[in-house]
Amino acid sequence: MSKPRMFLLVPIDANTVIAGAREVKNRFSLEIGKRGLAGEAKVIETGSFGPADAGVVVAVQPDGVVYGRLAPDDVPRIVEEHLVKGRPYVERILPGEKPPPPPESEDARHTQLHGRVVLDNCGRIDPDSIEEYIANDGYFALGQALTAMTPAQVIEEVKASGLRGRGGAGFPTGLKWSFCAPVKAREKYVICNADEGEPGTFKDRLIMEGDPHKVLEGMAICAYAIGATRGYVYIRGEYAISIERMQRAIDAARAKGLLGRNIFGRGFNFDIEIRKGAGAYVCGEETALIESMEGKRGLPRLKPPFPAQSGFRGMPTNVNNVETLANVPAIIRRGAAWFKSLGTAGTPGTKVYTILGHINRPGLIEVPAGVTLREIIEEYGGGMQSGSFHMAQLGGTAGDILGREMLDVPLDYDALQKVGHSLGSGAILIMNESVNVRDFLHACLKFFHHESCGRCGPCRNGLHVLRDITGRLKDGKAYKDDPGLMQEVALALKSSAFCPLGQSPAAPIMSAWRYFKDDILSGVDSNAARPRMARSLRADLSAAI
Amino acid sequence: MANTSKSSCACNGACTDAVWGELDEFIACQERGRNSLITVLHKAQELFGYLPVDVQKHIAKALGLTVSEVLGVVTFYHYFSMQPRGRHTVNVCMGTACYVRGAKKVMQAIQEQLGIKKGETTPDRRFSLTTQRCFGACGLAPVVMIDNDVHGRITPQKLAKILAKYE
Numbered sequence: 001m002s003k004p005r006m007f008l009l010v011p012i013d014a015n016t017v018i019a020g021a022r023e024v025k026n027r028f029s030l031e032i033g034k035r036g037l038a039g040e041a042k043v044i045e046t047g048s049f050g051p052a053d054a055g056v057v058v059a060v061q062p063d064g065v066v067y068g069r070l071a072p073d074d075v076p077r078i079v080e081e082h083l084v085k086g087r088p089y090v091e092r093i094l095p096g097e098k099p100p101p102p103p104e105s106e107d108a109r110h111t112q113l114h115g116r117v118v119l120d121n122c123g124r125i126d127p128d129s130i131e132e133y134i135a136n137d138g139y140f141a142l143g144q145a146l147t148a149m150t151p152a153q154v155i156e157e158v159k160a161s162g163l164r165g166r167g168g169a170g171f172p173t174g175l176k177w178s179f180c181a182p183v184k185a186r187e188k189y190v191i192c193n194a195d196e197g198e199p200g201t202f203k204d205r206l207i208m209e210g211d212p213h214k215v216l217e218g219m220a221i222c223a224y225a226i227g228a229t230r231g232y233v234y235i236r237g238e239y240a241i242s243i244e245r246m247q248r249a250i251d252a253a254r255a256k257g258l259l260g261r262n263i264f265g266r267g268f269n270f271d272i273e274i275r276k277g278a279g280a281y282v283c284g285e286e287t288a289l290i291e292s293m294e295g296k297r298g299l300p301r302l303k304p305p306f307p308a309q310s311g312f313r314g315m316p317t318n319v320n321n322v323e324t325l326a327n328v329p330a331i332i333r334r335g336a337a338w339f340k341s342l343g344t345a346g347t348p349g350t351k352v353y354t355i356l357g358h359i360n361r362p363g364l365i366e367v368p369a370g371v372t373l374r375e376i377i378e379e380y381g382g383g384m385q386s387g388s389f390h391m392a393q394l395g396g397t398a399g400d401i402l403g404r405e406m407l408d409v410p411l412d413y414d415a416l417q418k419v420g421h422s423l424g425s426g427a428i429l430i431m432n433e434s435v436n437v438r439d440f441l442h443a444c445l446k447f448f449h450h451e452s453c454g455r456c457g458p459c460r461n462g463l464h465v466l467r468d469i470t471g472r473l474k475d476g477k478a479y480k481d482d483p484g485l486m487q488e489v490a491l492a493l494k495s496s497a498f499c500p501l502g503q504s505p506a507a508p509i510m511s512a513w514r515y516f517k518d519d520i521l522s523g524v525d526s527n528a529a530r531p532r533m534a535r536s537l538r539a540d541l542s543a544a545i
Numbered sequence: 546m547a548n549t550s551k552s553s554c555a556c557n558g559a560c561t562d563a564v565w566g567e568l569d570e571f572i573a574c575q576e577r578g579r580n581s582l583i584t585v586l587h588k589a590q591e592l593f594g595y596l597p598v599d600v601q602k603h604i605a606k607a608l609g610l611t612v613s614e615v616l617g618v619v620t621f622y623h624y625f626s627m628q629p630r631g632r633h634t635v636n637v638c639m640g641t642a643c644y645v646r647g648a649k650k651v652m653q654a655i656q657e658q659l660g661i662k663k664g665e666t667t668p669d670r671r672f673s674l675t676t677q678r679c680f681g682a683c684g685l686a687p688v689v690m691i692d693n694d695v696h697g698r699i700t701p702q703k704l705a706k707i708l709a710k711y712e
Contacts, residue, residue, distance in 0.1 A: 014680075014681065014682050014695065015682055015684050015685060015697070017695075018682075018685070018694065018695045018696065018697055019697075051684075052682075052683070052684025052685070053684040053685065196681060197678065197679070198679075199640030199641045199642065199678050199679035199683075200640060200641050200642045200679065200683050201679075201681070202679075202681030202682065202683060205681045236681075237587065237624050238624075238677070238680060238681075239681065240693060275583070275584070276583070276584065276587050277624075278583055278586070278587070278622035278623070278624040278625060279622050279623035279624035279677075280621065280622050280623065281678060292583065293580070293583075294579055294580055295578075295579035295580050295581065295582030295583050295618065296579065296582075296618065297617055297618055297621040298621065298622070313580075354683060354684075356642045356683045356684065356686065357642065357645055357646075358645075362683070362684045363684055393641065396641070397640075397641050427642075427683075429641055429642055429645065431645055434645075435645050440641075440644070440645070443639075443641060443644045444641065447639070447641075447678060450678075451678070453621075
């Protein structure tokens with residue numbers, strides 16, 4: 001059979017399925033068959049390559065044309081005009097989108113074109129085909145690690161690459177592995193944290209939906225490095241497509257002997273299972289996640305002992321985020337030096353973001369670490385959709401709120417830390433003036449209050465107080481001392497709460513105070529007086545203290 | 546053990562012997578004890594639509610746990626429900642991305658159109674209304690999920706049309 005000269009890449013993911021991507025894909029296959037083009041044009045189901053707001057998207061390669069907002073009835077026109085006559089159908093072209101390179105071209109084998117490391121296959125290959133993943137250097141790194149490197153060398157390579165955890169905290173990954181590796185135990189575990197619960201973040205979902213084998217390969221390399229034999233992917237119960245595709249990927253890898261016993265004939269045994277989460281934000285914290293996997297309420301554990309010593313079932317356990325693990329194969333295959341050449345000195349490599357809010361092209365992007373907020377809005381987000389930039393929240397609800405002053409700060413862990421901010425999980429929410437900062441803060445605090453697991457007092461009670469204060473500020477009925485009290489409680493939580501859930505509300509509160517002090521103060525009603533506590537109660541309280 | 550509560554139960558006839566049998570079969574394939582609890586609860590909720598106390602008692606016995614341990618886990622996670630649900634579950638995303646794009650108005654409109662509040666079910670058992678922190682479909686904000694279908698860029702006007710599709 002002749003090799004196809006054209007490829008139609010149709011992303012099927014959570015965002016496009018609703019818009020009818022499956023129908024459009026079927027119609028393409030039908031129309032192409034009708035016109036006898038089956039040998040020349042190939043329709044491929046892929047994961048997302050970026051746009052999350054453009055309805056059904058189809059990329060035609062090698063022409064480099066991206067169509068958007070397609071309905072099944074557009075298909076005959078496109079087949080007629082583009083595939084037969086060679087003239088792109090301009091009415092449906094999505095402006096400003098760079099399509100992924102075609103699946104079988106030579107230049108696509110490397111990532112220079114997009115500068116993508118994690119998402120290099122997303123939107124380009126069929127996520128359900130292990131053959132396509134292997135054809136794009138898939139499982140090459142695992143083979144290399146198993147046959148040519150010792151576990152210690154793998155850890156050294158990851159350490160040298162400077163890869164930092166992409167779940168939000170930015171802890172050096174190689175260092176984390178090196179804690180777990182020397183511990184002697186009957187069994188060790190690798191857990192992939194796919195309980196992506198930070199509102200506004202869906203990068204892990206699209207990585208798993210677009211390139212599930214990359215995550216599995218990263219897990220297997222990690223297992224080899226630390227001496228683990230079992231792996232678990234803890235996925236949110238709501239992520240139906242992710243769960244299906246990861247399961248099919250696990251089955252396919254097992255059938256090819258890339259998971260299971262004696263992998264690559266090197267006596268290395270490793271298998272992976274999926275565990276479904278049940279909807280608790282706090283389970284993104286690694287010890288709470290482990291508790292949940294053991295079938296308990298997801299309450300965080302006291303550290304130490306750290307999971308590296310005693311984690312799942314009391315055994316040494318290494319927990320990494322999806323994106324972190326997806327970086328590993330490329331690091332092993334192409335070396336730490338190459339990885340360091342991307343991004344900045346403090347944060348080598350790339351960062352995957354989901355950009356959202358009042359911009360023209362919300363969606364998934366992967367950019368070198370160190371790109372600024374302004375560049376992200378202008379170059380990747382297609383500019384503001386309406387109004388002008390007012391504020392942004394970096395990294396989901398637990399992230400800092402940034403004002404205009406921060407538009408030009410490079411987004412990497414160190415540069416942000418220098419100006420008192422953190423990068424967070426990878427969500428960037430851009431807002432125009434239509435959003436009131438007091439309203440927004442209250443929405444954030446309502447979320448935290450609802451998600452507090454109740455294990456520790458500061459979080460359980462403190463978030464209640466903060467929710468009430470922000471509620472009064474939102475309504476313009478706050479007492480004079482409320483803004484001060486709000487900061488005091490937020491900082492007390494930061495220093496005394498048991499886990500990051502209770503510590504992080506300080507981030508949006510303190511950063512909002514920094515940039516929008518006047519806005520917040522405008523929520524104070526100078527006539528409002530705090531109700532006085534009954535005298536008897538006061539006496540009781542002071543006696544108790 | 547299984548049939549005792551059949552007459553008084555609000556499962557709409559979901560808890561037939563076949564369903565109980567399927568649950569037992571599923572449990573038999575799992576490792577006994579705590580580690581399988583959440584996996585089993587997922588399956589049970591899929592089968593029964595919710596997790597009534599009888600089902601929890603049954604699971605506790607089968608896995609060798611106390612009922613209070615099972616109840617503690619069920620009430621901790623949002624995904625599990627002890628209330629019978631309507632035939633369709635309307636889930637409104639209240640994540641920050643949806644919030645800034647008007648989730649509050651959408652929620653109000655749904656409450657008005659269905660005549661119920663969050664956590665309630667319509668008297669005809671057609672719809673239940675819940676909220677969620679984030680579906681990870683933020684590009685389409687504001688988002689409403691009905692059963693397993695995600696509907697994006699919801700406006701109060703669009704709502705009536707969408708709801709009408711679910712009988």
